[in-house]
Amino acid sequence: SKRIIAVLPGDGIGEEVTAEAVRVIEKLNAATDAGFECVHVPVGGTAYDLHGTPLPEDTLSTARDANAILLGAVGGPKWESAPRELRPERALLGLRSELSLFSNLRPAILYPELADASTLKPEVVSGLDIMIVRELTGGIYFGGPRGIETVDGQRRGFNTMEYTESEIKRIAHSAFRAAMQRDKRLCSVDKANVLEVSELWREVVTKISSEYPQVELSHMYVDNACMQLVRAPKQFDVILTTNMFGDILSDAASMLTGSIGMLPSASLNADGKGMYEPVHGSAPDIAGQGIANPLATILSVAMMLRYTFTENAMADKIEAAVQRVLANGLRTADLAREGETPVTTSEMGQAVLDELV
Template identity: 65%
Template sequence: MKIAVLPGDGIGPEIIEQAKRVLDALRSDGLPIEMEEAPLGGAAYDQYGQPYPEVTQKLAREADAILLGAVGGPQYDTLDRPLRPERGLLAIRKDLNLFANLRPAILYPELANASTLKPEVVAGLDILIVRELTGDIYFGQPRGVEVRDGERFGFNTMHYTESEIRRIGRVAFEAAMKRNKRVCSVDKMNVLETTQLWRDVMTELAPEYPEVELTHMLVDNAAMQLVKAPKQFDVMVTGNMFGDILSDEASMLTGSIGMLPSASLDANNKGLYEPSHGSAPDIAGKGVANPLATILSAAMMLRYTFNQEQAAQRVENAVKAVLAQGLRTGDIYEPGTKRVGTREMGDAVLAAL
């Protein structure tokens, strides 16, 4: 089980350290885990002048799975766009053809009061958002900024092929078969031809999964419904840009983006696993970041890439146990609970494990 560990920037190294401790504990219990580190993002630029250097490419390609912290920081905002940390993240997704992004939004009972929505609206929330990750307007060509008719003109291109839509659709339907057998496909077909094709292909795919109920929803309505009645959703599937926005919105229904893991998979379930939050440079180095999303990302890795369901559940149950004990990092703290730091939270998860 060869894992490439990419700590990244900001709080990345701090939260990755706690996930590594959990994986080390599982290795002590007999799992054949190997871990090797390399830089990505700003850390890679600082060391190699590129956000996704050859040394990291080689390790990522050879590994069975990648565990990533987070990338980015304000000190890199003035770099030429191809050199910015975020380009390293886009590059590794493209390089490894990680086309399927799975982002669960789960509200743990102990955190019901942390959500800005009423507990009765979000209690028991369990949504899986499946986001296409290697196409759409993020990668479409042509793109750029140029001068036309004496003024600056910016342009990007949105496009999808039928095969790209079909393969992400299959991921969503397969996921729904293991859950509550409902898929909501999100598009903007009333305005965008690209997403009319998206709806057509999803509709054509549905008969292959007769047990799964397929519905369609326009993206603006989906954004509203996530706030109004989020528990109506089971699996949501959508394109790269809409998925980026909706998955962040869904994450906040749970009270803190610091609790949410994610997986980005290729066709063979090789995956890149990372917390859904960013590099949080404002708290980097202070030892207060929440490591639970990263630890839960490691659990997703055990489940999806290594088929170690029992180990994945052990990690998830340890996180639940720690929350039940009332331990909280600052992002999920509320009166009556115990505020702890990054390493203390890792200690507690290890003890529960």
């Protein structure tokens, strides 16, 4: 059976960073019988310029037929005046909902070589390796009723935070499976002391845990979780949480590392199909200069190998190659400190290729 990867470079530095990631995939093809096939299609502002929509039908069907999607980044000032429903970012929402990508995996890893980049003390964050599993297609961002109404002569804004048992079950399974691939500790974050939706969340997650007896489950309130991320982030292995809490916590966790150019992400459906993309955006200010950091996108390929293709050995090899490149002192501009000479996007990509053995 074919192993098709839809490559959606998108906008800004998306083109440059996915190019390096594709070179990594091609090297795996050459060195093994992995047999990955990459199909390039446009998305975001680039697709809007070509076809009048950020998510053309051909792009969506290519993504749907593929086993995995590698996305660069979308957006930029060029498309800020586009109608709201045709903005580049809508393509991401469209892909997530059309492909039911409900499980967002957001690792926060801080390689000891880059510990300096964090605003936290090195002993608190060096070697950090946590994974936040965020529910991505439900919760208050999508719940109803919602709106702004007028009651007794004054307006009232309202949104609904909601989860059904089946929504909680599927994200819980996804998080337990991720924990099984790691240190087998899962912390579910909610606000069950105040919110009924969290009460149900906690009950269902606890029930699912009986199917994963090797995983140690704990629960934490969201305000405390945010404190603990600042106080002692290395206490966590996998954090499971809702869409909105995950939005907040995963951004906080990524900032703990101080190196957003290093962070990959995955958005998975129930069958392990996934969209993989760097956390950083399209960075229009440095696009086209060949200086962007391709490591987050290359590490997104490692996640793809692990979570969609269960090629854990290949994933390990990519991650080890990245680590060696950093240990060798290579730094793109975003990582370089004063006095360090930055390498280009393709030099960094080539260095990873050279370490991939």
